[in-house]
Each structure stands twice: as structure tokens, then as C-alpha cells.
Amino acid sequence: MRPQSPTGVPRVDMSKPNAARMYDYHLGGAHNFEPDRMLAAQVEQVAPWVKDVARINRAWLHRVVDFLMSQGIRQFLDLGSGIPTVGNVHEIAQRVDPGARVAYVDYEPVAVHHSFELLKDNENAAIAWADIRDTRAVLEHAEVARLIDFSQPVGLLIVGLLLFVDDDADPAGLVSGYRSACPPGSYLAISTMSQDDADPRTREELAGLLSLYEGADERITPRTKETIESWFAGTELIEPGLTLLDEWRPDREASTSPARTLGYGGVGRVLGSRDEH
């Protein structure tokens, strides 16, 4: 069956800066509009390392997908997948095994549109237009159901997403909802923002960034390492545990940018009910 065009995608509100499109701008992408570029440029003034946050996060995602492929994972559910850029999950996975399947999920119309265009000839990857805060809508989405066999281990990717999910939306409950849909032997990968390890100057610059994001359509909420670790309930953290992104199975020298102290990530193997006792 050919992937279906996403329906019901709302018109893009180009008047308000959007976090997904600003991230695309920071990564050097072209899928952004003037208000996105204006706010992103202001953010770069107060937090000159912001591009490095995006790059470090993408490099981490790349290493995680390589690792999960080496563990035999052949299907990925990528929540908050973003605007396609260099090194998308299906490209990394399908280079190793063209049969690897990837269901992307995002709610931002530009991300959905470009993902659809990129993937329309790829039988094994598709975008689901859905809000990840509606677990059921995601898990029952036709493309997710077509690509992901929840009786087999899944690579559940929640990368650079939860910083945009307010505490009111219960990120722990959301993660737990998705994790429990995945069988034991699946892997949960989470990266998000924390300032636990940032020096005073970087914290101050981050405060400037956070207040500028008040003008975008999504706020950013950094979390403590303790909170992030709690999201891995029901999994066993893989070595080296929850770390700064650059320190998780590095394949190059660590960045010297202050951005390296702002992102945490970890990968947990989903336990069965027997493993938990």
C-alpha cells in the first residue's frame, strides 16, 4: 500500500515564529519563514551556542539509531521528528537494512509536508500527522499501525521533544503510555534540555533564550537530571546511563561549546513484567 497523504493538516501560521522551523534554521535548513528567522537570529544573539545544541542533539540521535540497529531493532517510532534534515532516522537505519521501518510523528504542518514529500516513494517510512499528547491518536494512526508491529521490539525515539511539552501535559505519563505499548526488548531513547551542568554564564544566556521563546508558539522547559531519569521507569538504562549527549557513546571528541552542558540523553531497554520483580 502506498503511503497516504496526510489529511486535515492545518494551514501554516506563518505570522508566528515556530520552534520546529527555528530548529531547522539553526541546523542550516531552508524550511523556515521570515518570522522564524527573525526570532532565531535574536536567539543566536543572546545564546550564540544555540546552533550547537541542535547539532549535538542530531549527532546523538545518529549514534542512538546506529546503536539500536546493532541491537537488532528494525522498527522505529520517532515522536516529534521535526522537519527532515541531514541524517534522518530512516536514512541511517535503511542504509544498514533497507527493510527497516520508521514511523515519524509531528504536528507542525511544515514538518509534516516536507516529511511526506521526502517519504512518498519509501514504502518503509511515513509521517503521521498527530499531536503526541494524544497517545491513542498516535498509536492508532493508520501509518503507525501499518509500519509498526507492536508485538516486536520497537525503537521508541523521543528526541528533542519533551522540552516543548509542558508539565501540565504530564510528560512522564506520556512516556509511560508509549513505553507500555512497546514489548519487552524494545528501547526507549530520550534526549532533552537540562541546565543542571551549565555554568552561571550559560544559565544566564539560556534564561535569555527561554524568554525569547515566549514569543514563539512553543515554550521550552528545561528539566532536572532527576526528572529526566524518572522518565525511564520500566526500563533498564543502557551503559553509560543518562549523560550529557556528547558523553553518550561518543564517536568523536566532545564539543567545547557551552551547548554541550545543556542536553541530556539516555537509552533504556524496556523490561518485561518478570524483569521488574
Ligand SMILES: C[S@@+](CC[C@H](N)C(=O)[O-])C[C@H]1O[C@@H](n2cnc3c(N)ncnc32)[C@H](O)[C@@H]1O
Ligand atoms: C526540536 S524539534 C526535534 C526534531 C528531532 N526529533 C530532533 O531531535 O532533531 C522538536 C519537534 O517536536 C515537534 N513537537 C513539539 N510538540 C509536539 C507535539 N505535542 N506533538 C507532535 N510534535 C510535537 C515540533 O513540531 C518539532 O518538529
